[in-house]
Amino acid sequence: MNWWRTLFLVVALAALQYPLWMGKGNFNEVRLSKKRVEIQKQEVDKLERRNKAMSAEIQDLQQGQEAIAEIARDEIGYIAPGEHFYRIKNK
Template sequence: MRGPRPLFLITLVLLALLGWLQYRLWFGVGGQRQVGALSEQVDKQKAANTDLQERNDALAAEVRDLKDPSSGGAAIEERARDEFGLIKPGETFYRVVDDRPKPAAPAPAEAEAE
């Protein structure tokens, strides 16, 4: 009766070890759940980085246009007109005002009730 007992203990120890390793793989630190969550965070950060890179590229192009002496200051003039409402000497400024009333937006309390 001495033969099967050590084999049973070895099998039991190996099964316990396998169970512990499986638990660590799926639920432990660095396990599948954590890897999935980190992958999702990486994907979100890559999307944010792409958006920010596009914004940086647009700003860099605008800076190049503003610094470019060959444009004759057209980019600077355009920006001054759009952002500050500046006009050249001798020009006449006209403002077109829409007399139609804007439709009233529903109050926040009414929007939540719907």
């Protein structure tokens, strides 16, 4: 008679543990969700840094011609009137 109680308790415990290990929202899903959240946070941080850099560049472009001239020099070799261009070649 006592072993029936033990068997019943073991089966009840297993039934209660099943959702924790195999059901929706189990330990593995929670761990994977936390990992996905961390990856998303890293991506958001990276995009925020990029947005701040772009905002600073936009502000520079709106405020003065120096930023525009600097970009033109870098990208298309712009030389302003009165400037001298020197090219230094390494051996």
